Amino acid sequence: MAEISLIRIDFRLIHGQVVTKWVKQANANRIIIVNDMLAKDEFLASVYKMAAPSNVKVDIFTIEESSQRWKENAFGDGKVLLLFKNVEDCHALLMKEFPMPIIQIGGLGGGSGRVSTPSGITFDAKDVKLLREMMEKGCEMYIQVVPTQQKYEVDKVIDKLDFHE
Numbered sequence: 001m002a003e004i005s006l007i008r009i010d011f012r013l014i015h016g017q018v019v020t021k022w023v024k025q026a027n028a029n030r031i032i033i034v035n036d037m038l039a040k041d042e043f044l045a046s047v048y049k050m051a052a053p054s055n056v057k058v059d060i061f062t063i064e065e066s067s068q069r070w071k072e073n074a075f076g077d078g079k080v081l082l083l084f085k086n087v088e089d090c091h092a093l094l095m096k097e098f099p100m101p102i103i104q105i106g107g108l109g110g111g112s113g114r115v116s117t118p119s120g121i122t123f124d125a126k127d128v129k130l131l132r133e134m135m136e137k138g139c140e141m142y143i144q145v146v147p148t149q150q151k152y153e154v155d156k157v158i159d160k161l162d163f164h165e
Contacts, residue, residue, distance in 0.1 A: 002030065002075035004099075009084045010106035013038075014051040014058070017106070017146055018083070023056055025147045028081035033060045034093055035085045063089060067096040091130040094137060103134070105143045105154060115161050119143040119152040128158050 006026035010018065013033055023031070031052055038045055039062045049058040057078065061069060069075055084090040087108070094100050105121055108114070114122035121143050123131075131154055135141060141154035 001073070002078050002080045004075075004082050005079045006104060007082045007084075007090075007100055007102065008104045008106050009087060009090050009108065011085050011109040012107055013083055013085055014048045018081070019051065019053060021147050022106075023053065023081060026079065026081045028079045029055065030057045030059065030075075030078040030080045031083060032066070032075060032080050033058070033083045033085075034063060034066045034089055035060065036062045036089070038085070039065065063092045063096070066093055067098055070098055087127045087130045091134055094134055094139065100134075100139050102140045102142075105141065106145050117143075117152075117157050117161070119157055120145055121152075121157070123158060123161060128161060131158060 005028050006022060008018075008022065012018070013035075014031060018031075022028075033039075033048065038048070039060045045060045048060065052058045084093075090100070090103065108122055108127065110116075110122050111124075113124045115124070116122050131141060135155055143152040143154060143157060144150075
């Protein structure tokens, strides 16, 4: 049975900070990316797999595959860094009864309709709605871009945002 040592939402997926800091911090020897589009794009998936250190196995699954694989054998062996590209994918897997007691947010990108926060993360109204639903299901959530940065509790950050749902 695999041990999930870190669940992280980061739109960049496998990049410098994940490779150099979070894999080591989580003591992970596997990265599992959960994203329907990426799981079906062999070329892009191979790019992400090549970006990981050679001693770290990378798997990319759809939301449905992730749910099924967890129910069947809890992802097999290893210490896993579970990565999501966005809040929506993380929320979708949680709604399939996937255990997510603690979730870290490390990057959500920018764009129209997104509000920047003092933590350096941006949210839009849809993110906020989904994050609140996830917290109601018992997920503890915090923002932390790099291990040396302080943690920001998500509920306190989004409560200060001016989104009208």
